[in-house]
Amino acid sequence: MKKLGKRGLRWLKGFHMLAVSCWVGGATALFLLYFLKRDVSDGGVLFGINQSIHFVDMGVIVIPGAMGCLVTGIIYSTFSNWGFFKHNWMIVKWIITVVAILFGTFYLGPWETRMMEISGKLGMSAVTDPEYLYNQKMNFMFGALQCLVLMTTVFISIFKPWKKKKIGQLYKE
Numbered sequence: 001m002k003k004l005g006k007r008g009l010r011w012l013k014g015f016h017m018l019a020v021s022c023w024v025g026g027a028t029a030l031f032l033l034y035f036l037k038r039d040v041s042d043g044g045v046l047f048g049i050n051q052s053i054h055f056v057d058m059g060v061i062v063i064p065g066a067m068g069c070l071v072t073g074i075i076y077s078t079f080s081n082w083g084f085f086k087h088n089w090m091i092v093k094w095i096i097t098v099v100a101i102l103f104g105t106f107y108l109g110p111w112e113t114r115m116m117e118i119s120g121k122l123g124m125s126a127v128t129d130p131e132y133l134y135n136q137k138m139n140f141m142f143g144a145l146q147c148l149v150l151m152t153t154v155f156i157s158i159f160k161p162w163k164k165k166k167i168g169q170l171y172k173e
Contacts, residue, residue: 012075012076016076019065023150024147026057030053030057030062030147031143034143050120062104066100070098103146111138115132
């Protein structure tokens with residue numbers, strides 16, 4: 001299969017970095033927006049914060065960033081010498097990426113959507129609703145964890161640990 005040249009790889013890296021910035025930055029923003037809810041006393045404001053969180057996640061930053069990472073990662077692996085499973089650190093990144101996207105799709109996103117719906121219906125009464133509180137707690141805890149895992153993935157990309165050792169190096173240690 002034909003590989004990308006230097007210029008093509010640079011463009012791809014730029015798009016990949018933009019996608020990473022959106023995904024990790026968006027996840028960090030979602031986590032931080034949670035703290036705006038602490039001193040809210042108006043149901044419309046609570047709903048507005050939940051709507052903002054939903055919009056940043058689903059509409060404009062997090063999901064497009066995650067999909068951008070996935071697509072540019074597939075292109076990288078297909079059209080460069082990196083491959084999909086050539087290095088252990090790449091396998092770890094693929095696992096993290098796929099699991100994070102699936103977890104966000106089937107858990108974080110629905111919890112977040114449900115919080116928005118409940119706060120839209122109940123206003124400030126949402127803060128005493130058991131379902132709202134459960135969804136908020138789960139989204140906060142696992143959203144924070146996902147954010148940390150995504151940040152760790154950035155450093156895995158930089159340091160590339162768990163490289164395969166060359167045969168000559170096996171006997172030197």
